[in-house]
Amino acid sequence: MEVPTGFLVVSLLLCFATTGYGVTFTSLQRTLVVTASPAEGQVLKAGDANITVTWAFNRTFPSGTDADYRTVKVKLCYAPISQKDRSWRKTVDEMKKDKTCQHKIVARPYSASNNTFTSTILRDIPSGTYFVRAYAFNGNDEEVGFGQNTNGKLETNLFVIQAITGRHASLDIASICFSAFSVVALAGFFYMEKSKGKSQK
Amino acid sequence: MEVSQNSDYNDRKFALPVDSEHKATEFRLFSVATPHMRAFHLSWISFFACFVSTFAAPPLIPIIRDNLDLTATDIGNAGIAAVSGSVFARVAMGTACDLFGPRLASSSLILLTAPAVFLSSIANSPAAFLMVRFFTGFSLSTFVSTQFWMSSMFSPGVVGTANGLSGGWGNLGGGATQLIMPLVYSLIHSQIGSTKFTAWRIAFFIPAIFQTLSAFAIFFLGQDMPDGNYVRLEKSGEKHKDNFSQVFYHAITNYRGWILALTYGYCFGVELTIDNIIAQYFYDRFNVNLHTAGIIAASFGLANLFSRPGGGILSDVVAKRFGMRGRLWTLWVVQMIGGLLCLLLGKINTLTASIAVMLVFSVFVQAACGLTFGVVPFVSRRSLGVISGMTGGGGNVGAVLTQVIFFRGSRYSTEEGITLMGVMIMCCTIPILFIYFPQWGGLFCGPKKGSTEQDYYLSEWNKAEKEQGFHKMSLKFADNSRTERGNKGVPVTVTSYNETPPTSV
Numbered sequence: 001m002e003v004p005t006g007f008l009v010v011s012l013l014l015c016f017a018t019t020g021y022g023v024t025f026t027s028l029q030r031t032l033v034v035t036a037s038p039a040e041g042q043v044l045k046a047g048d049a050n051i052t053v054t055w056a057f058n059r060t061f062p063s064g065t066d067a068d069y070r071t072v073k074v075k076l077c078y079a080p081i082s083q084k085d086r087s088w089r090k091t092v093d094e095m096k097k098d099k100t101c102q103h104k105i106v107a108r109p110y111s112a113s114n115n116t117f118t119s120t121i122l123r124d125i126p127s128g129t130y131f132v133r134a135y136a137f138n139g140n141d142e143e144v145g146f147g148q149n150t151n152g153k154l155e156t157n158l159f160v161i162q163a164i165t166g167r168h169a170s171l172d173i174a175s176i177c178f179s180a181f182s183v184v185a186l187a188g189f190f191y192m193e194k195s196k197g198k199s200q201k
Numbered sequence: 202m203e204v205s206q207n208s209d210y211n212d213r214k215f216a217l218p219v220d221s222e223h224k225a226t227e228f229r230l231f232s233v234a235t236p237h238m239r240a241f242h243l244s245w246i247s248f249f250a251c252f253v254s255t256f257a258a259p260p261l262i263p264i265i266r267d268n269l270d271l272t273a274t275d276i277g278n279a280g281i282a283a284v285s286g287s288v289f290a291r292v293a294m295g296t297a298c299d300l301f302g303p304r305l306a307s308s309s310l311i312l313l314t315a316p317a318v319f320l321s322s323i324a325n326s327p328a329a330f331l332m333v334r335f336f337t338g339f340s341l342s343t344f345v346s347t348q349f350w351m352s353s354m355f356s357p358g359v360v361g362t363a364n365g366l367s368g369g370w371g372n373l374g375g376g377a378t379q380l381i382m383p384l385v386y387s388l389i390h391s392q393i394g395s396t397k398f399t400a401w402r403i404a405f406f407i408p409a410i411f412q413t414l415s416a417f418a419i420f421f422l423g424q425d426m427p428d429g430n431y432v433r434l435e436k437s438g439e440k441h442k443d444n445f446s447q448v449f450y451h452a453i454t455n456y457r458g459w460i461l462a463l464t465y466g467y468c469f470g471v472e473l474t475i476d477n478i479i480a481q482y483f484y485d486r487f488n489v490n491l492h493t494a495g496i497i498a499a500s501f502g503l504a505n506l507f508s509r510p511g512g513g514i515l516s517d518v519v520a521k522r523f524g525m526r527g528r529l530w531t532l533w534v535v536q537m538i539g540g541l542l543c544l545l546l547g548k549i550n551t552l553t554a555s556i557a558v559m560l561v562f563s564v565f566v567q568a569a570c571g572l573t574f575g576v577v578p579f580v581s582r583r584s585l586g587v588i589s590g591m592t593g594g595g596g597n598v599g600a601v602l603t604q605v606i607f608f609r610g611s612r613y614s615t616e617e618g619i620t621l622m623g624v625m626i627m628c629c630t631i632p633i634l635f636i637y638f639p640q641w642g643g644l645f646c647g648p649k650k651g652s653t654e655q656d657y658y659l660s661e662w663n664k665a666e667k668e669q670g671f672h673k674m675s676l677k678f679a680d681n682s683r684t685e686r687g688n689k690g691v692p693v694t695v696t697s698y699n700e701t702p703p704t705s706v
Contacts, residue, residue: 085272088263124397126267166268166398167323174406175323179316182413186312189420193305197432 032147038159047123057112077101082128223427247415251340252374275327286338294342295590302431307346311416314340318409352578361575365513376502452587462595468569470599512571524687525641532572539565544623654679
């Protein structure tokens with residue numbers, strides 16, 4: 001079936017247009033300076049340890065760069081080692097499809113300096129190696145800048161979070177008791193069946 | 202046809218009309234009468250419970266993988282483990298049914314695997330997760346006891362229907378669980394307020410308790426055969442307690458069992474594979490969200506409500522006119538079309554067309570499963586359990602093989618894997634052409650002149666055993682299975698039997 005070339009050209013153009021439409025990470029400049037309290041390699045317990053993040057505008061950029069910044073969202077992001085063999089945490093350039101930073105720490109209206117926030121690490125954060133990244137959003141809720149506490153290659157200042165197990169003593173006991181009950185009930189069945197057999201005579 | 206003597210006997214003892222083996226000749230879906238229809242309802246409900254337990258993890262994987270720090274490889278391996286446990290368990294279950302009866306065999310297995318489901322709640326590592334999925338998967342061998350029980354309770358004319366409905370409605374559990382588990386999880390998470398990583402653990406108690414209760418129901422309410430349980434029948438001498446090595450020998454030396462094991466691997470095995478990979482396929486290829494992908498995955502399994510039973514019913518309908526040859530031809534055609542649709546599924550690029558093809562594909566592949574178990578009850582009478590177990594186990598082998606070859610690692614994209622799986626289905630359906638019953642014929646050849654059902658079924662017993670009268674039940678079955686000649690050839694005459702065997706054997 002011959003596909004008219006005009007149709008091909010238009011569809012290709014549309015293709016580029018749509019991909020160009022979403023904001024990509026590589027188009028963002030690192031205009032924020034972000035620090036986080038955990039030391040490199042420190043292990044934090046979810047639901048227990050605190051994390052403090054600070055962010056500010058990077059003064060080395062020309063002063064009007066942050067004119068359209070309205071809000072800042074600070075997120076916990078997976079380091080490459082925690083993304084390995086886990087495609088649901090994949091880094092994709094198009095921001096709408098990117099899954100690197102899935103856990104929000106805080107969202108605040110933008111101000112150029114004196115931003116700091118402390119909170120306990122939430123109990124549903126999974127175990128892994130993390131870094132902190134802040135995204136600046138404009139009025140249309142699109143990313144326009146970012147900052148992170150690690151270097152460009154995501155190698156330094158990474159810290160580890162240890163998740164809660166979700167287990168409780170009561171659950172463990174219930175689980176074991178029910179299991180034991182099943183096995184004992186089975187033994188009971190065999191005994192009943194055997195005695196039924198004997199009583200037939 | 203049926204003599205009035207039998208129908209008097211029926212009225213006194215059974216709610217449904219029965220044949221000389223007291224197997225029901227009718228199937229009444231909305232009855233729970235002992236022993237036939239009650240056995241049906243007990244078997245499909247318990248099998249449903251086992252399917253729910255075995256596939257309880259997949260819909261909750263997004264939560265579990267974060268809690269247990271699983272990688273994609275861990276998840277893939279656990280999925281393969283879940284279906285591989287039952288490969289040998291199904292053969293073992295078949296043997297247990299032949300020797301101890303389906304009631305004890307299935308309630309024992311269900312109670313033995315319930316701990317694996319309870320202990321899923323305390324799994325703490327990828328290794329533990331793999332182990333609980335592996336052992337929970339053993340419960341899928343209740344499929345064999347389901348089919349065995351139906352074949353013991355229902356006459357050849359309706360056995361395809363009974364097998365198809367009980368198997369299909371049990372398989373439904375694989376689709377229903379994709380809806381049940383997320384619902385239970387979100388109820389626990391939002392209403393009781395447990396954190397995510399605790400809520401999924403509590404959620405697993407639901408399928409576990411359901412499974413345990415179904416085992417109790419089978420033990421207290423069920424009955425092995427129309428005339429009673431094995432234990433009582435053996436004591437009274439009505440049933441001979443069979444010899445394991447003989448039962449096993451007659452099963453593994455019957456080539457038809459092996460062919461059906463292979464072909465079942467490429468209808469049921471394909472169904473299990475799709476259960477494991479289809480949500481991810483739609484999520485990745487068409488960018489639907491996880492919730493939508495889950496619903497699409499569920500609809501594949503939910504088609505079992507009518508498609509597998511449809512296959513069983515079709516088998517019985519075709520057999521009325523064309524006998525066993527009709528059953529075999531229909532199976533071959535339906536499974537081939539299923540393979541073709543699978544090939545097509547991998548090639549389709551748009552979401553709506555893909556869903557449509559998937560649904561039609563699900564109907565054909567599940568109907569092929571129902572059609573297979575329209576043939577299995579006739580392969581052997583003495584070793585019915587082991588043959589059922591081999592076929593069932595073959596289904597799981599197909600699932601393991603297919604996932605390992607096409608859906609592991611990055612050698613093939615998922616769509617390439619699906620297309621290649623379609624090709625493999627068609628290749629592995631060809632052996633059906635070689636199935637031949639001397640008394641009824643095969644796909645291409647008619648029956649051997651002078652060969653009878655009695656010759657075929659009594660060949661499973663040796664002279665010494667026949668002298669002791671151990672073959673009585675096979676004799677009755679042989680005569681009842683004359684319906685498999687269809688009504689094109691020799692007119693079927695069913696003689697009536699009392700409890701004592703006829704004078705001419």
